[in-house]
Amino acid sequence: MLDTEAFRDRMATLPHDLSEYARVQTGPASWSAHPHAEELSAWALEDHVDPALVRTTALLVDISPTDVPHVAVPHADVAQLVSHREAFVVASINGEATLETMLDIVGLPSGELLAIICSLCARGIVALDRSHRLVTR
Numbered sequence: 001m002l003d004t005e006a007f008r009d010r011m012a013t014l015p016h017d018l019s020e021y022a023r024v025q026t027g028p029a030s031w032s033a034h035p036h037a038e039e040l041s042a043w044a045l046e047d048h049v050d051p052a053l054v055r056t057t058a059l060l061v062d063i064s065p066t067d068v069p070h071v072a073v074p075h076a077d078v079a080q081l082v083s084h085r086e087a088f089v090v091a092s093i094n095g096e097a098t099l100e101t102m103l104d105i106v107g108l109p110s111g112e113l114l115a116i117i118c119s120l121c122a123r124g125i126v127a128l129d130r131s132h133r134l135v136t137r
Helices: 004-010 019-026 037-045 051-061 075-081 084-092 099-105 110-122
Strands: 068-071 126-129
Touching: 068 099, 068 110, 075 084, 084 099, 084 110, 099 110, 110 126
Parallel strands: none
Antiparallel strands: 068 126
């Protein structure tokens, strides 16, 4: 049988402090690990939440690669309502391409594109046609 403690003592160790690398690679600490996690959860569930944020959160839960976005406001009004990155996404919407297709052709990171789409939907600038979804039973 191999004595793991004795073996570990003979292993080479890196002469570098990797704590910063570990922090960057693992991301921010979890809220559940926070000493006041219960208070933070209660605060997050209170009624003070911005309605647009609630709509965005609901969209993040109910979004499918087969959904087809379309612009829901007149194109003349879009420029006054969006940032330049959002305008780029709006200009990429043709009413026929699915979100999955847009992820391939737009060239933005998928998380950023989906966040922009959800924000535009929450503000009523873009709507999603969900009729292309496959029905599963």
